[in-house]
Structures are given as C-alpha cells and as structure tokens.
Amino acid sequence: FLLNTSFPEYGPYMETEGLKTAIFPREPFLSVLAGMQPTVDAKSHRLVIEAEAEASHKILNEKGVCVMCQTVNAETGGPRQILQTEGYIAFCPWAPSYPYEFWISPKKHTTSFSKITQKEINDLSLILRSTLGGLSKSIKNLSYNLVFHLSPEKKNSRQIHWHIEVYPITDPWSGLERGYGVFFNKTSPEQAAEKLGAACRKELASLVGIV
Template sequence: MELGHSAVLQKTIRWPLGVRADLLMGELRKDYLTDRLVIISEERARRPTDFKTAGKLRPKAKCPFCPGNESMTPPAELVLFQSGDARLVLEGEEAEHAQSWLVRTFKNMFPVVSTETAVKHRRGPLFREPAYGYHYIMVATPVHEQAFSEIGVEQWVNVLRSLQHMVKWLYRREGVSQVIPFINHGEEAGASLLHPHLQIVTLPLTPPLMEQEVHAMERSFRETGLCPMCSILRMESRGVRRLIATRYFASFCPWAPTHSFEYWIWPKRHEDDFLEAPLEELTDLALIMKSTLTGMSESLKQPPFNLIFHIPSAEATSAKVHWHVEVYPRLAKWAGLERGARVYVNQVSPESAARVLRETSAKELSRLVKNSRLN
C-alpha cells in the first residue's frame, strides 16, 4: 500500500512519552539572518486526510464537514443559514445547534497557532515566540462533491459575508496583527480533506511579504503622492494581461508571477477596508470569483490551487494598502532555484496565461450575467 505524505509524516514523528500530542503547542521561529518566518507545529502531522492511500478516498459518510457529521468537529462558532427569505448569521451557542446551515465556521482541531501556549520568547539568532493566534475552518458549502468552481454566486456571497464577519471579529482580538484567510484545493496545494472549505489563520506579527507591501506603499506615497496600486490597476486593466472586469473589480495576471496562470483580483476603487465592503460589492466580488475560478477550471482541467485574501491590518490600512485576492494554480513543482534562492522560473508568460484565462472567464461571466437578467 502506497502511503501519502501525511501518513509518512505521522509515521516519522515520535511524540514524547507522557505528553499528549493535542497539548503540544507550536512556536514561531525567525531565520538567523533574514525575517523569514517558520511555524513549528508537529501537531499538524496528525490531521485526518482524504489522500492517505493512492486511489482510495474517504467515504462521504465519514466526512467531518458534511451535514449530519457536526459532532466530528468542534462546536460551530459562526453559522450562516436560511430562514425563510432571509440569511441569518448566528454566533456562540445559537450557532452550535443550528441546522440546515449554508456556511459553518469552527476552530481547527489541528491548529498551526493557538491561544494556549507555553513557549517562551527568545531573541538573538535563535529567535522564537509563541505561535499565538486563532485557526478556524469555514466550510464553504454543505455539498460534499461541489468543487470551488461549481459554487454559485449566491453561495459565494454567503461565504464572503461569513468571512467578513469572522475577519472583523478576529482583528478585534488582542495579540492579532494579521488575519490570513486562504483556500487549499487539491492535495498538491496542501488540502487534506476534499470537502470545499477555507482556513483562517491569525498571526501575532505581520508576515514579511505583507510588511513589504506596506513599506512600498508608504514610500511611493511619500515620493509621488500617488497610490502605486491604483496606477498598476489602471495599466493592467486595459493591457494584455487583463482577464475580466465587473462593476467594482478587475482581474489580471501579474507582471512577475511566481506560478503559471497566477491571477489577482483587485477592487477598482481605492479600497483599503474589506471589512466595510457593502453587500453590493461582495456580490460583485462573488461574481468575478465564480467567473475566474470556472474559467481557470475549464482552461486548466480543474487544477489544484491556492487562493489567499490579502486583507490589511489596521496598521496597513493607515498606509492605504488595497485589500485583494491572489490565486496560484499549482501546475509545476518548485525546484532548487525557487526554494534555495527565491528566484522563480515560470514556463508560461503572464501574457499567454491571460489570453487563455480571459476567454473562458469572459464566457462564464457572460453566462452568469445573462442568467441573472432572466431571473
């Protein structure tokens, strides 16, 4: 029997005698010389997986994210469900007992960060601090077999409303500097379970990449008085790397992508606060997300991918950093140059990628708009 990567990790790690594995807390470490961050979390190797053996998937009846299996997860802390013509959001004990849910959010049983940790701070070349934070699962649909590209616009609105609610709540928690919602779709992209879901992780400090975005924005404002992200969007929205645009959003393949067919979704306006986006804009975001995910799925034959929301912290918001979405299809493996030097070899130019994705995404957008007018 061929074991998957998760099973190999579980066989490799030997837990200390007398220590419960679910009490082993992670720690956040920094590289000797650079600001590269690493979370050490051996507990993650104990996650259940749908990919343990080649060609053998977990039966739907045992999926912890499916309706009817709620007892297999921690209690829900946020639930969006249908009540007549209204969509209601429940929290706390009310959420725990809600039935017929549309989106369900609960704590990850195998978190990479925790609010309970005994790790001590250390400075110097062996820098470390507690991997303090919150780690949530947000089940994006009650339908087990539904791919992200198959989720309808209305359900994406439900997901985005729930996400907005959770991110707003998390940014008010003490010790939270950055909230990072993301999707891992497919084993190659890091998913362990098939049922569509998002993860939301908070960190006690701002990751170097997002910190670089803040500093670059501040420097550009000082030097030119202009927003560089607005200037980039004006250029890309009418150039050869554009994909599609809706009323409030535009999508394009970036100039220097780290992944083949990578694309970004940016607000058209100078928007720095996802938390205050009105329902009309969330609906428009759902429309462009559905269109581009379907376009990518059709063009690339349902590839594994990662999707991440860049949602600025309060500090970054003061620098007017745009919130946005980035999507990374996982079509090629990174090798020595990428991993050792952080120099990325891309076998598909963003201009070629945009030409492919634009056609299928525009076709899906046209279909959705036409159907909405008929309804």
C-alpha cells in the same frame, strides 16, 4: 468577531483547493489564521504584509500615487487583463511567480476589506466565481492557493490597497524556487491572460444568463 478582539495582530485569509496544495488535500477549505503573520523568508522574519505596506507607503510618499491604483490603471484594457466587473478587475501580473497566476483588485482605492458594502460583496462573488470557474476550465486537475492581501486592521498605520492573489499549482517546485526564491515560468502573463480571459468571459456570461 476577530476584528473586535485585542488578540489578532493580523489574520491571513486563504483558500486552498487541489491535491498539490496543502496538508489536507481532500476537500477545498478556507483558512483564517488569527494572531500570526506570514514571513517573507525564514532568515529576515520580515512580514509579507508589512513589507508590502512599506513599499506602497514609500511609493505614495515619493510619487503621490497608490501602487495598486497605478497597476489597475495600467492593466485595464491591456493584454494582461482577464476580466472586469463594475467594481473589480482581474489580471495577470507582469512578473508572475506561477503560470496562470492572477490578481483581483477593487478598481477604486480602498484599504479596508471589512467595510465593503453588500453590493461590493456581490460583485466580488461574481468575479471570483467567474475567474475560478474559468481557471478550472483552462487547467486540468486544478490545484491552487487563493490569498487575500489585506491591511492590518490594528497596530499599523500603513495601509494597502487590498486585493486577492490566486496561485495555480501546475508544476512541482525545483531547487531554484525552494532554495533561492527564483521562479521559472514557461507561460507569459499575456498568453495566460488570453487563455483565461476567454474561459472567464464564458463563465461570466453563463452566470448572468447571457448564454
């Protein structure tokens, strides 16, 4: 419905779960905020998705490659890969802001989340259930934010390879994070991927009936 109206310029999709994550912590919930855009920081008021699209567009023009496609190719089969299905891969980014942060991306280049097929939806559901289940088995008293990075459907010609980012909340932010945007991470992405990978593979095997 929202995509067929002229009102929303961008509608962020977010899931929140756990006591450390939100104003309304009692139950997990999914938010769709139509008509607003998240900002990079309060001073510049630059838009997160717009900034991401600009960076991707710049690399595409300079090197002729989609930065997310390049990332997917680099992470496939590597030490930061967590899990992959037929159409998606989950991996820990090389410079995560949070311990056990991971991303889920389509393997093939695609910029429109609204045009994915039913088969792709089923596959996405499988990797989401497997990774979030594995994450919950790996971290006690889990809290996390799950955020969709999608291309603006309107008013923007610069599109991004859509993906999902999951931010586990394991420790409260310090003054470095809050005041300067400097993140301190005690767990390397390789260590996180190894632990998450084992748990997520077990979760996937259980879901598809192997165990």
